[in-house]
Amino acid sequence: MGNASEFTNRLAQESSPYLRQHMHNPVDWYPWGPEALQKAQAEQKPILVSIGYAACHWCHVMERESFEDAGVARVMNQHFVCIKVDREERPDVDQIYLDALHAMGVQGGWPLNVFLTPAAKPFYGGTYFSKGNWQQLLANIGQAYNGEHRQELEQSAERFARVIGSSELEKYGAKQVAEARASMEAFSVQNQPAGVSDAEFQTLAANLAAKLDPQHGGMDRVPKFPMPSVWRFLLRCHAISGSEAMLSQVVLTLREMAWGGIYDQVHGGFARYSTDEKWLAPHFEKMLYDNGQLLSLYSEAFQVTGEELFREVVYDTVEFIRLELMNAEGGFFSSLDADSEGEEGKYYVFTREELQQILGDEEPLFSAYYNCTALGNWEHGRNILHRRLSDADFAAAHQLTPGLVAELVQGWKQKIMAARAYRVRPGLDSKVLAGWNALVLQGLCDAYRAFAEPEFLVMAHRNARYIQQTLRDGERLFRTTKGGKASIPGFLEDYALVIQAYISLYEIGFAEEWLHEAEGLTEYVLNHFFDPAEKQFYFTDSSAEALIARKKELFDNVISASNSVMAHNLHRLGRHLETAAYTELAAAMLTQVRPLVVQEPQHLSNWASLYAALLRPGPEIAIVGPDADEYREALSRHFLHDAVLAGTEAGSSLPLLRLHRLPSHERTAIYVCRNQACMAPVYSAADALPLLCFA
Numbered sequence: 001m002g003n004a005s006e007f008t009n010r011l012a013q014e015s016s017p018y019l020r021q022h023m024h025n026p027v028d029w030y031p032w033g034p035e036a037l038q039k040a041q042a043e044q045k046p047i048l049v050s051i052g053y054a055a056c057h058w059c060h061v062m063e064r065e066s067f068e069d070a071g072v073a074r075v076m077n078q079h080f081v082c083i084k085v086d087r088e089e090r091p092d093v094d095q096i097y098l099d100a101l102h103a104m105g106v107q108g109g110w111p112l113n114v115f116l117t118p119a120a121k122p123f124y125g126g127t128y129f130s131k132g133n134w135q136q137l138l139a140n141i142g143q144a145y146n147g148e149h150r151q152e153l154e155q156s157a158e159r160f161a162r163v164i165g166s167s168e169l170e171k172y173g174a175k176q177v178a179e180a181r182a183s184m185e186a187f188s189v190q191n192q193p194a195g196v197s198d199a200e201f202q203t204l205a206a207n208l209a210a211k212l213d214p215q216h217g218g219m220d221r222v223p224k225f226p227m228p229s230v231w232r233f234l235l236r237c238h239a240i241s242g243s244e245a246m247l248s249q250v251v252l253t254l255r256e257m258a259w260g261g262i263y264d265q266v267h268g269g270f271a272r273y274s275t276d277e278k279w280l281a282p283h284f285e286k287m288l289y290d291n292g293q294l295l296s297l298y299s300e301a302f303q304v305t306g307e308e309l310f311r312e313v314v315y316d317t318v319e320f321i322r323l324e325l326m327n328a329e330g331g332f333f334s335s336l337d338a339d340s341e342g343e344e345g346k347y348y349v350f351t352r353e354e355l356q357q358i359l360g361d362e363e364p365l366f367s368a369y370y371n372c373t374a375l376g377n378w379e380h381g382r383n384i385l386h387r388r389l390s391d392a393d394f395a396a397a398h399q400l401t402p403g404l405v406a407e408l409v410q411g412w413k414q415k416i417m418a419a420r421a422y423r424v425r426p427g428l429d430s431k432v433l434a435g436w437n438a439l440v441l442q443g444l445c446d447a448y449r450a451f452a453e454p455e456f457l458v459m460a461h462r463n464a465r466y467i468q469q470t471l472r473d474g475e476r477l478f479r480t481t482k483g484g485k486a487s488i489p490g491f492l493e494d495y496a497l498v499i500q501a502y503i504s505l506y507e508i509g510f511a512e513e514w515l516h517e518a519e520g521l522t523e524y525v526l527n528h529f530f531d532p533a534e535k536q537f538y539f540t541d542s543s544a545e546a547l548i549a550r551k552k553e554l555f556d557n558v559i560s561a562s563n564s565v566m567a568h569n570l571h572r573l574g575r576h577l578e579t580a581a582y583t584e585l586a587a588a589m590l591t592q593v594r595p596l597v598v599q600e601p602q603h604l605s606n607w608a609s610l611y612a613a614l615l616r617p618g619p620e621i622a623i624v625g626p627d628a629d630e631y632r633e634a635l636s637r638h639f640l641h642d643a644v645l646a647g648t649e650a651g652s653s654l655p656l657l658r659l660h661r662l663p664s665h666e667r668t669a670i671y672v673c674r675n676q677a678c679m680a681p682v683y684s685a686a687d688a689l690p691l692l693c694f695a
Contacts, residue, residue, distance in 0.1 A: 006024070006026070007024055007025070007026045008023055008024055009022075009023055009024075009025065009027065009028055009029045010028075010029060010030055010031060010035075011023040011029050011031060011084060013031075014031050015431065015480075015482035015483060015485060015487065016054075016086040016088075016089050016431060016480075016482065017054045017427075017428075017429045017430055017431060017482075018052060018053055018054040018059075018084075018086040018088070018089075018429065019031060019084055019086055021054065021063070022063065022067060022084050025063070025067045025068055025073065026067075026068070026069075026070045026073035026074075026077075027067050027073040027076050027077065027082050028073075028076075028077045028082060029082050029083070029084045030081065030082065030083050030084070031083070031084065031085075032049075032083050032084075032085050032090055032093055036081050036083050037120060039081050040081040040116075040118040040120075041118045041119070043081070043118075044118055045079070045080060045081050045118065046079070046080055046081075046115055046116060046117060046118065046141070046142075046145045047080060047081045047082075047083060047115070047116040047117070047118065047120060048076060048080040048081070048082045048083065048113065048114075048115055048116075049083045049085060049093075049097060049112075049113070049114045049115075049116060050067075050082070050083070050084055050085070050111060050112070050113050051084075051085040051086075051087050051093070051094050051097065051110060051111065051112040051113075051114070052084075052085075052086070052087065052110045052111040052112070053086060053087050053088050053110060053335070053429070054086070054088075054334070054335060054337065054427065054429035055272075055285035055286070055287065055334075055335035055336060055337045055338055055426075055427075055429060056110050056111065056285065056338070057283055057284075057285065057338040057339055057344050058109075058110070058111060058127075058128045059110060059111045060337075060338075060339055060342075061128065062111050062128055062129065062134075064342070065130065065131040065134075066129070066131050066134045066135075069131065071135075072131065072134065072135055072138070075135060075138045075139060075142070076138060078142070079138060079141070079142030079145075079146070080115075080138075080142070087110065087112070088334060088429075088431070088433060088436075088480075089431070089433075089479065089480055089488055090488070091491060091493065091539075092491060092539055092540050092544070092547060092551070093547065094112065095539065095551050095553070096164055096547055096548060096549055096551060097112060097114040097122055097125065098112060099163075099164050099549075099551070100114060100122035100125060100160050100164055101114065101125045101126070101127075103160050103163045103164065104122075104124070104125060104160065106125060106126055106127070107127075108127070109127045109128075110127065111127060111128055112125070112127060113125060113126055113127065113129065115141055116157070117153070117154055117157045119157075119548075120547070120548055121154075121157035121158065121160065121161040121548055122157060122160050122161070122164075123153045123154070123156045123157040123160065124141060124153075124156075161548055161549070164548065164549045165548070165549040167534060167552075168551075168552050168554045168555075169534055169536070169554070169592060169593070172596055193583075193584070193587035193614050194587040194588070194590040194591045194594060194611075194614050195591060195594065196590075196594075196611055196614050196615045197615075198615070200598055201611060201612070201615055203598055204597060204598045204601050204608060204611065205237055205241075205243075205246070205601075207598065207599065207600070207601055207602075208230070208233075208234075208601040208602055208605070208608070209245075209246075209249075211602045212249055213277065214249070214252075216252075216256055216277050216278050216279065217249070217252040217253030217254070217255070217256040217257070217279075218253050218256070218257070218277075218279070219602060222274075222275070222276060222277050223273045223274060223275050223276075224262075224273060224274045224276075224277060224279060225272070225273040225558055226257060226262070226270060226273070226290055226293075226294060226297075226558075227558065227605070228290075228293040228294055228296065228297040229293075229556050229560045229605040229606040229609070230602065230605040231250045231253055231254065231297055231301070232296065232297055232300060232605075232606075232609060233601075233605045233606070233608045233609045233612070234246045234247070234249060234250045235247070235250055235300055235301065235304060235639065236609050236612045236613070236641055236642075237612060238250070238304065239304075239639060239641035240612055240615070240616040240641060247304065247305070250301060251301070251305060251307065254297070254298060254301050254307075254309075254310060254313075255307075255309060256278070256279050257270070257279050258298075258309055258310075258312075258313050259279075259386060259387035259388065260274065260278065260279025260280055260386050260387075261274070261279065261280045261281055261282055261378075261384035261385065261386045262274045262279045262280075262282045263279075263313070264286075264320070264348065265370060265385040265386065265387065265413075266385065266413050266416045266417055266420075267316075267320055267324075267413075267417060267420075268313070268316030268317045268318075268319055268320035269286050269291055269316075269317055269320035269321070269324070270286065270290050270291055270294055270317070271283060271284050271285060271286055271290075271338075272285050272286070272287050272290060272558075279386075280377070280378075280384060280386055281378055281384060282345075282384075283338050283344070284338040284339075284344060284345040284347075284348055284426070285335055285336065285337060285338040285426075286320075286324075286335060286336040286426075287334070287335045288321075288325055288332055288333065288334050288335060288433075288436045288437075288439070288440060289435075289436045289439050289558070289559050290558065291317055291320070291321055291325075291440070291443070292321075292332075292436065292439030292440035292441075292442065292443040293439055293442075293443065293559070294313075294317065294443070295314055295317055295318065295440070295443025295444065295446060295447050296442055296443045296446040296447075298310045298313045298314045298317075299314050299443070299446040299447045299449065299450040299451070300446060300450070300639055302314065302450050302451075303449070303450050303637065303638055303639035304639045309390075311451065314447050314450070314451065315451075315453075318444070318447060318455075318456065318459070321440060322459065324336060324428075325428075326459075327430075327432070329462075329466050329469075329470070330459070330462030330463050330465065330466040331432040331437060331463065331466040331467075331470065331481070332432065332436070332437050332440050332463065333428055333429060333430045333431070333432060334429040334430070334431050334432070334433055334436060335428075335429045336426045336427070336428060336429075337426040337427035337428070337429070338426070339426065339427070340423065340424045340425060340426045340427070341424045345378075345382075345384070346423070346424075347420060347423050347424070347425060347426050348384070348385075348420075349378060349382040349383060349384055350372070350382060350383050350385075350416075351376060351381050351382055351383070352367065352372060352373065352374045352376070352381075352383070354419075355367060355372060355383070358415055358416065358418075358419045359412065359415060362408070362411075362412070365398065365408065366408075366412050367383075368394075368398070369387065369389075369394060369405075369408075369409070369412075370383070370385040370386060370387065371383075371385075371386055371387070371388060372385065385416075391405045391406060391409070430482065431480050431481070431482040432470070432471075432480060432481045432482065433479060433480050433494075434467060434471045434477050434478060434479055434480070434490055434494040434497075434498060435479075435490075435491070435493040435494040435496075435497040435498070435559075436497075437463060437466070437467055437471075438467070438494070438497035438498040438500065438501040439497055439501075439559070440463065441460055441463045441464060441467070441501040441504075441505065442497070442500055442501040442504055444456050444457075444459050444460040444463070445460055445501065445504035445505055445507075445508050446504070448460065448508050448636075449508060449636040449637070450636075450637060451637075452633050452636075452637065457508065457509065460505060460508075461505075464501070464502070464505055464514065467498060468517075470484070470486055471486055471490075471494075473486070475520060475521075475524050476489065476490060476524065476541075477489075477490030477494050477495055477498060477521070478490055478494075479491060479494055489541050489543070489544055490541070491539055491540060491541075491562070492525065492529050492537050492538065492539045492540070492553065492562040492563070492566065493539070493553070493559070493562040493565075495521055495524070495525045495529070495562075495566075496525070496562045496563075496565035496566040496569060497562075497565060498521060499518045499521050499522055499525075499566075499569045499573070500565055500568065500569055502514040502515070502517050502518040502521070503515065503518045503569065503572050503573060503576070506518070506576075507636075507644075507645045507646075508632075508636065509629070510628065510629065510632065510646070510647040510648060512652065512654065515573075515576060515577075515654070518569070518573060519573060519577060522569060522570070522573060522582070525537060525566065528541050528542045528543065529541060529542070531552070534552070534592060535585065535588045535589055535591075535592050536552050536554065536563050536589060536592060537552065537562065537563055537566055538550050538551070538552055539551050539552060539553050539562060554593060554596075554604075555603050555604060556603060556604050556605050556606045556607065557603075560605075560606035561604075561606065561607075563589065564604070564606040564607045564610065565606065566589075567585075567586045567589040567590060567607070567610055568586070568606070568609070568610055568613075570582040570583065570585050570586035570589075571583055571586035571587075571610065571613060571614075572644060574586065575620055575644045575656075576644055576646060576654065576655070576656060577654075577655055578655035578656070586610070587614060590607060590610050590611060590614065593607055594611070597611055612641075612642075613641075613642040616641070616642070617642055617674065617675070618640065618641050618642025618643040618644070618692075619640075619643055619644075619672050619673060619674050619691070619692055620643075620644045620646070620656055620672075620673040620674070621635065621640075621643055621644065621645045621646070621670065621671070621672055621673075621688070621692075622646050622647065622656045622657055622670070622671040622673065622678075623635075623645075623646070623647035623648075623668065623669070623670050623671075624647065624648055624657060624668065624669050624671070625649065625666065625667060625668025625669055626649050626666065626668060627668040628647040628648060628649050628668055629647070629649070630668075631647075631668055631670060631684075631685050631688075632645065632647050634685035634686075635670075635685050635688060635689070635692075638689065638692075640692060643692065644656070656673075667683050668683065669681035669682070669683060670682050670683070670684075670685070670687075670688040672688060672691040672692065679691060
């Protein structure tokens with residue numbers, strides 16, 4: 001292994017923990033930037049771009065096997081200009097070369113290794129390569145590019161570049177279908193924007209149902225990712241249709257995840273995904289973006305069901321984020337590594353002998369509760385803690401009272417955490433990303449809605465102030481900050497997620513500054529990211545570094561597509577501010593992708609939630625009077641599909657509030673409005689709730 005005395009490359013000057021992990025590799029790594037790209041042009045050498053992230057297990061494996069090997073590094077340095085990219089810092093670069101891999105017919109993933117011409121156009125790529133295969137590939141490509149096959153490789157690169165540069169709407173056929181439907185629909189009267197209909201929505205829901213796992217929850221494929229936007233969509237389906245089947249699928253999925261090995265049974269927090277269909281064996285990295293979104297999902301599911309397990313997950317996950325991922329100023333770090341001491345999951349798993357030493361006579365009952373065995377339920381005789389029974393069922397099976405089970409579990413957790421304290425902790429990626437922080441901010445807002453826990457509100461406000469103070473640059477956003485130094489202009493993901501969270505922060509406390517901040521950021525996005533030809537937003541700012549393609553993000557993945565989030569923002573903010581241009585653009589954005597949403601809702605589930613909102617619009621709720629916050633709290637504990645919530649104790653110039661005056665008797669009034677018409681005021685949350693139903 002290389003060390004500081006042997007070799008230090010340019011990555012030592014970078015702030016990204018992932019890049020700095022490679023700063024003592026004997027590979028002559030460059031960060032992505034002009035220096036490396038100009039060197040490739042000047043020397044006419046091909047470029048090797050290797051992309052990963054700090055918590056990535058197989059990235060670490062490839063580094064240990066290949067990038068730390070002096071012989072391998074010698075071949076890399078001889079034939080290529082070598083560039084390391086942190087995909088979390090530069091999702092624009094990652095997106096382009098991941099698309100290139102797909103165009104080559106290769107399934108994407110990380111580490112992502114792509115070979116480029118000096119003009120940064122890709123001609124070959126893959127993910128993880130073993131050391132022997134990597135050495136052979138390096139030699140083959142180096143010889144081919146410097147020999148008689150260079151022209152052939154450059155022609156391939158041109159073809160891939162054309163594919164990468166094509167419009168996503170055109171690539172997937174949505175543009176032509178949307179245009180054809182728009183021409184037909186122009187001759188009919190539409191009651192809803194974007195041409196949505198009940199019949200089409202039923203098709204959409206049926207297409208999604210066919211992709212679900214009815215036995216273990218989640219999607220019907222392996223590996224299994226949490227995919228929060230899918231289950232949040234199904235909650236909205238249930239809200240407008242009353243479908244118990246949809247709600248049952250959500251409850252099944254959330255329970256199985258919460259009982260599974262993907263969830264840290266001792267300390268809270270979710271791993272990135274499960275390698276099996278039963279949610280047992282994760283890759284153990286814990287990502288901020290997953291846990292922020294799952295706070296929202298479990299909070300909303302609790303509002304609908306009142307399931308105590310969901311409350312526990314929210315509280316424990318908030319505590320995990322607070323203890324493990326929050327900095328002193330209220331910002332949130334990016335991730336915890338899958339590995340410790342070079343082994344995946346070592347921090348989290350136990351042999352039966354280790355459990356006996358930690359728990360003594362309590363070990364048999366503990367092992368029954370968490371399904372641990374003498375042979376181990378995972379690799380090398382080790383056990384991943386997971387559950388199969390509720391406390392009530394476990395108590396009945398073992399002739400215990402549920403209260404005693406809960407007491408035992410708390411004691412077990414303390415003992416396991418005390419044992420973990422002597423283990424080497426997983427590595428921390430301590431950079432702070434604007435968009436990912438906004439996902440946790442949104443999660444805290446949703447958790448505060450559901451539980452009215454004061455600490456959630458305190459954390460939310462601290463984080464919002466942190467974003468304002470460290471990641472704002474006038475009217476713009478930065479992507480990342482590390483060690484107090486902000487860098488990299490924000491991407492659409494950052495703007496969209498921050499805007500979303502600021503609207504929600506207004507709705508849980510009625511502090512109008514957050515609504516105005518959201519409006520200002522929205523105007524910036526409209527001026528610097530919007531493509532009027534396709535009525536979608538580019539991923540990069542108009543002033544950003546020019547890459548070989550300027551992409552648009554349309555498909556919802558583990559994080560919802562930035563365009564789908566932005567469409568929701570315009571829909572919500574337009575109703576708050578009575579700005580028709582915003583709501584009309586949101587509907588137009590959905591129109592562009594509607595055929596894809598109906599056909600492939602599993603890949604566009606956040607768009608599907610917007611479809612549900614336009615099909616069955618929720619109310620605008622205005623609360624005016626001295627008890628506005630108390631009434632807001634009472635209403636917010638319920639799941640309010642597509643509701644827009646505004647309030648003031650005295651008076652406000654906001655459009656939803658300025659026409660509603662404090663009643664002369666100074667009682668707090670609630671106004672429920674639909675379709676630009678308000679019902680007579682009511683004077684309690686209990687009286688307002690029936691007015692919010694869809695029946």
